[in-house]
Amino acid sequence: MAIQHAERFNSLYEPDSKGRIFLAPKQSVDSDLSNVRLLTSTVDTVRQIYHCTIDSAFEDKITQLRETHPGHVPVHLHGFDFLVFSGGASGYRYRLQNNDAGLTVFVRSRSRRPDDVGSHIKVEVSPKFLLHYSFVDVQLVMDGIAQSLSPIEVSHAGVSIHLALDIQGWKPDASFLPRLHSRSRRIARHDGFDSAVISLGSAAVTYGSFETVTVGAVTGVQMCVYDKLKEAKKSDKLDLVRDLWSGKFSPLWDFQDQYDTSQDVTRIEMRFHHSVLRQFERGTETLDGLPPVRMRSYTDVIDHLCPLWRYAFNLFQLRQNSKYVDPIWTLLQHDAEFQYSYRSVNYRRSYKTSGEGIEKNIALAVGNMITVFARNKFTHKQALSHLKKSGLWPDLSEYNKSRGISRSDFVELLRVRLLERRMLANVS
Structure with a gap:
């Protein structure tokens, strides 16, 4: 028997779809x-990803400023000031931060050259910004920031949201x-x-x-x-x-x-x-x-x-x-x-696209390899290196691409899966 919702009533115990009294016979x-x-x-958080290339002049400017300015390097993009940090484990080379406005920009995917088209920009917007502006204005600001970093027209590659x-x-x-x-x-x-x-x-x-x-x-x-x-x-x-x-x-x-x-x-x-x-x-x-x-x-x-x-x-x-x-x-x-x-x-989620008949085999193979990596106490960097040499990498890359999973997403997923297998005793 399918799980049910209790019937709802108002304060007069009359049936009411918005009533706060719940009864089940x-x-x-x-x-x-x-x-x-x-x-x-x-909407608490928005992370907008863009397909584009990165303007080489931007990186040249960052390099020059780092050589001449002590401390964090300031940049100005689309009307906003940012401080430049390393991208760390994000999968991007740079992180541009403006906590006062509630904006963070990740720039230049580590997995691609700057002149190769790819998911080179991710703009993250916090409640501090989202609460003050309409969704149209938020999108325009994100698009403007991304466009100011690319010599070609940027396109929306995907978005993550927190409700x-x-x-x-x-x-x-x-x-x-x-x-x-x-x-x-x-x-x-x-x-x-x-x-x-x-x-x-x-x-x-x-x-x-x-x-x-x-x-x-x-x-x-x-x-x-x-x-x-x-x-x-x-x-x-x-x-x-x-x-x-x-x-x-x-x-x-x-x-x-x-x-x-x-x-x-x-x-x-x-x-x-x-x-x-x-x-x-x-x-x-x-x-x-x-x-x-x-x-x-x-x-x-x-x-x-x-x-x-x-x-x-x-x-x-x-x-x-x-x-x-x-x-x-x-x-x-x-x-x-x-x-x-x-x-x-x-509304329905589709987990497969046409022409991908080996998806299950790829998932099983990667899962088994992660188990072996965890048993041998590989770091996620070592595991990633071995995956690239395994012969599975081209198929795995296409598998991830079809699901909108970027390289940085996969690296984070690999790290989490290795940790899970160790912490949950799935390996001896």
């Missing part, structure tokens, strides 16, 4: 969630993880004293409390639940989020329920990797007469926020018992309002 589901406050539904809902009157307790059903076997739990990564299929946490729980991999759909007030204090964003909850960013981002300054705030984030949105783009069917769905840019995705949010809640499902979804999950899934309408489409 002959079942132990009877909840009054009238005290739960849904504060704001927002967020802030609520009061509910927080996860010790029973949260045991009742959470997900295909993902990766859960990270963090509290004030320690953190742990556990396998959902082999362990159940039934004790203590936590400040943060993260479920799923960064290269798929990931859910994160955490105490937003504590996080805002640590990151010095308390005034920003209080302004958001109080309606000061309306009408760009309207609040739903009134913010109670005396209560804690829990944030639920659903994070979508760009490869997942490309899968939706390939698999989604539109009604006759409507243009096909594109999910390559922020402005593309903005029409689909509500369906994506609801899809994620089906992937990560909190259950009351074997027959019913927990009422709080029903409320969060169906009552979050992202303010933007969405088109009449049949």
Whole structure:
């Protein structure tokens, strides 16, 4: 029998699709969630990727400035000042940072020459910027920054987004993880004293409390639940989020329920990797007469926020018992309002494209090789070097390309998989 949602009623116990009283006949589901406050539904983070080349004059300028300027090198792009840092483990050569504006730009893929067309630019936008500007203006700024770095016309290669809902009157307790059903076997739990990564299929946490729980991999759909007030204090964003909850960013981002300054705030984030949105783009069917769905840019995705949010809640499902979804999950899934309408489409992810008959063999081969690498305590750099020499690399590169997985994404995935096999005792 399929899992069900309890029926909803208003305060007069009349059937109401937006009611906060949940009842299920002959079942132990009877909840009054009238005290739960849904504060704001927002886009928390955008990462826009661009196909292009990199202007050699830019790198020459950076090199010259580093030789003549002590400390961090300043650059000015599309009306914004940035400091230049090394790209580190990001897969890009440079990271341009402007924390005051809430903008980060990753420049020049390490896997390609600057004059080869590829995913050379990634612009990351934080809430500090997203809350102040419309999605159209955000896209224009990102596009302008990218174009200022390339001598050719840039194109949208993909986008990752984080959707967020802030609520009061509910927080996860010790029973949260045991009742959470997900295909993902990766859960990270963090509290004030320690953190742990556990396998959902082999362990159940039934004790203590936590400040943060993260479920799923960064290269798929990931859910994160955490105490937003504590996080805002640590990151010095308390005034920003209080302004958001109080309606000061309306009408760009309207609040739903009134913010109670005396209560804690829990944030639920659903994070979508760009490869997942490309899968939706390939698999989604539109009604006759409507243009096909594109999910390559922020402005593309903005029409689909509500369906994506609801899809994620089906992937990560909190259950009351074997027959019913927990009422709080029903409320969060169906009552979050992202303010933007969405088109009449049949949303579906497509994991395959035509002409790729050896995908399963590639995945199995890489998985087996990673297990061997982990057993022999290879670093991710050593593992990557051996993969390149294995004869599998050309097919693996095409496999990753078809799913919108960049080289830096794959390097991070390889590092995570090696760590998982060691930490979860999958290798002897």
